[in-house]
Amino acid sequence: MLTETQLRQFQTEGCVTIPGALLPETVTTLLQESKRMIAGLDLESHPMTKFNTGDDEESHVGDDYFLNSSDKVSFFFEPDAIDKNGRLVREKETAINKIGHGLHFLNSEFNKATINGFNAAIASQIGFSDPRVLQSMVICKQPSIGGKVPSHQDAEFLYTQPQSCVGFWFALEDCTLENGCLSYVPGSHFTAPIVRRFVSGPAGTKFINPNTGQEWEGFTEQEQAVRENESLFKTVEIPAGTLVLIHSNLIHKSERNTSAASRYAYTFHVIEGESEYDAQNWLQIPPNKPSGSLNFTSLRVS
Ligand SMILES: O=C(O)CCC(=O)C(=O)O
Numbered sequence: 471m472l473t474e475t476q477l478r479q480f481q482t483e484g485c486v487t488i489p490g491a492l493l494p495e496t497v498t499t500l501l502q503e504s505k506r507m508i509a510g511l512d513l514e515s516h517p518m519t520k521f522n523t524g525d526d527e528e529s530h531v532g533d534d535y536f537l538n539s540s541d542k543v544s545f546f547f548e549p550d551a552i553d554k555n556g557r558l559v560r561e562k563e564t565a566i567n568k569i570g571h572g573l574h575f576l577n578s579e580f581n582k583a584t585i586n587g588f589n590a591a592i593a594s595q596i597g598f599s600d601p602r603v604l605q606s607m608v609i610c611k612q613p614s615i616g617g618k619v620p621s622h623q624d625a626e627f628l629y630t631q632p633q634s635c636v637g638f639w640f641a642l643e644d645c646t647l648e649n650g651c652l653s654y655v656p657g658s659h660f661t662a663p664i665v666r667r668f669v670s671g672p673a674g675t676k677f678i679n680p681n682t683g684q685e686w687e688g689f690t691e692q693e694q695a696v697r698e699n700e701s702l703f704k705t706v707e708i709p710a711g712t713l714v715l716i717h718s719n720l721i722h723k724s725e726r727n728t729s730a731a732s733r734y735a736y737t738f739h740v741i742e743g744e745s746e747y748d749a750q751n752w753l754q755i756p757p758n759k760p761s762g763s764l765n766f767t768s769l770r771v772s
């Protein structure tokens with residue numbers, strides 16, 4: 471449960487940190503599980519998909535491997551861990567950017583950390599009536615090459631009508647100023663409308679203007695100013711075990727990891743079952759998955 475102060479902060483700022491949300495032993499288990507999954511990754515059969523939310527033209531986010539990962543445990547590499555011939559230039563243990571997007575139902579430890587009474591109670595406190603877990607991932611933020619996540623709003627990627635997605639982000643290692651801190655513009659969930667959407671179609675992935683449906687033409691100067699004005703961002707250092715709640719419309723980002731320490735985090739996104747999940751969203755859940763249940767996994771525990 472959130473305290474009243476935490477709930478108020480989420481409502482007014484669009485983001486709140488909840489220390490001690492995971493027991494230390496759960497943090498250890500989830501970290502071990504992440505590393506076990508990476509140890510089991512067979513490089514020979516991997517398509518070497520890169521994941522890059524930056525503006526790099528070369529990014530391969532359109533790959534089927536990425537688009538079809540909603541019901542899998544898929545591994546995405548840091549762009550800087552792969553040379554121009556597609557070969558890994560690091561050990562796989564320090565080369566993975568993220569693992570996703572079906573951990574919440576395919577891995578029993580991540581399932582327990584996701585579908586439980588604590589998370590369900592928070593979901594109901596922040597206004598969900600039918601909370602559904604849509605996607606989950608481990609973000610590794612590897613030492614020295616862990617890429618920055620440019621400022622964005624999660625609703626750009628997980629668009630529902632009305633907007634409903636909330637990110638539940640758990641630090642599995644301390645998140646510090648050196649290893650890729652999160653920061654956000656407090657209150658931007660009220661002031662910054664969603665002006666672009668990341669969609670997939672026959673021609674691959676792209677950003678479109680949600681109002682016109684046409685290709686997105688870039689931020690206006692005013693929109694850009696908010697997203698690039700460092701003084702508007704509030705930086706949060708986050709001890710391991712802390713939960714961070716991120717509102718669908720909140721402008722947030724994270725920095726490159728320039729340190730020698732990794733910054734593992736587990737995050738899943740919840741949407742309201744009664745909201746319409748848009749058919750153009752890049753992430754589509756195949757019918758009858760996971761394993762015969764409804765499209766999304768209900769966060770309610772019975
Ligand atoms: O972990 C990060 O660096 C970025 C996280 C993020 O943007 C999210 O979970 O929505």
Ligand SMILES: [Fe+2]
Nearest residue numbers: 622623624722
């Ligand atoms: Fe995000």
